[in-house]
Amino acid sequence: GAGVSQSPSNKVTEKGKDVELRCDPISGHTALYWYRQSLGQGLEFLIYFQGNSAPDKSGLPSDRFSAERTGGSVSTLTIQRTQQEDSAVYLCASSPGTSGVREQYFGPGTRLTVT
């Protein structure tokens, strides 16, 4: 079956612009994670959705970052007024039920470059 998909694969934007990154999880997966990975860094957790529960936003670095998940499926990560330090690969992952990290499947990522 289809894996996790993300779009766009690459995004170049000017400082100060808003960007939207999209994630399509594996069908039936109720948990969805967003991470970012800067050059030479490990994965930094951003936000976690589980079913219809309120998301865990504890990893969002500033109020310029927000995410939503519509209908328990597709998720959009929005970064407002982008800064150069936002340049990174943004990864989405999904997992079934309450398996969490144990059965986490990653998408290919969106490489964001802020100029």
Place this chain on the structure above:
Amino acid sequence: QKEVEQNSGPLSVPEGAIASLNCTYSDRGSQSFFWYRQYSGKSPELIMFIYSNGDKEDGRFTAQLNKASQYVSLLIRDSQPSDSATYLCAVTGGSYIPTFGRGTSLIVHP
């Protein structure tokens, strides 16, 4: 703040040798421990997870956990050039939110 520490490497081993990758963590309440492999330019993929003290083996991979020392390791036996990648250690506590280390780069040379 929860921290997960890994030596960035690179760790270079000859083909056929045992590669030993190490990870320490700061939160004594950590419960679950994960090793991911990430090839250059690709997304991470889960290799193994371990919950209990001791060893867990899966093919050429062995995860070792010592909660008293707050230490988890990954051994790769009979290393192959295709094992060359960055290995990420991740730790969770009572929630589903993982903390990742920065990863160790492994190079297996023929």
